[in-house]
Amino acid sequence: MRRTIERVTKQTGFTLLEAMIAMVILSFGILSLATVYAQGIQVASITQFDYIAEKKAEEAVETIFAARDSKLLAWTNIRNVTGTGGANDGVFVVGALPLCAAGPDGLYGTADDLTSVPDVVIIGPGPDKILGTADDVVMSLTNMTRTITIVDVTGEAGLRQITITMNYTVGHLNRQYTLVSFIAEFS
DSSP states (O other), rough: OOOOOOOOOOOOOOOOOHHHHHHHHHHHHHHHHHHHHHHHHHHHHHHHHHHHHHHHHHHHHHHHHHHHHHSSSOGGGGSSOOGGOOOOOOOOOOSSEOEEETTTTTTTTTTTTEEEEEEEEEEETTTOOTTSSSEEEEEEEETEEEEEEEOOTTTTTTTEEEEEEEEEEETTTEEEEEEEEEESSSS
16 A cells, blocks of 8 residues: 655745734835935925025125116225225125115115015915015015125225125024125226
8 A cells, every 4th residue: 555645835925024024124115215205305495595595695796786887886885884994984784684675775785774674585476376466475584694795805906805695594404605706896
């Protein structure tokens, strides 16, 4: 007589331990994706404020050039209040100032700025769906300051360096944007 040996085959499939290990690995993957997504949102927010800081610095420089070209300011007044040698011949205030509306002279960073009117950026139309009306959605720029520094260029008569420094906070990060330009006495 012949004996037949039956083999007991192992069951195929996942054990509980294998399933738990797979869940842990997948959890790490999903958490990594969530972290990357959160960082992407933060970078997008930083980029928006970087762009605004750049444009606000350019705006300040453009008003200085416009004041020179329109003869609103004499060449001796296009400097900081302390001027050279401590003379008070300049009109631009020394130090960081919050962003606010320009005063009657149309220049940013001068003593007549409207500090009671903080600067804002329009980010979209309001309920009336018309951009440029009183109900527009705006973002306050109270987290930004602007420093305007104007100095004579050594060895170059009739040439000054304008440095606009924008300091601002995005979340918990302190950021800075600096724009350097040169202005000549003649346009």
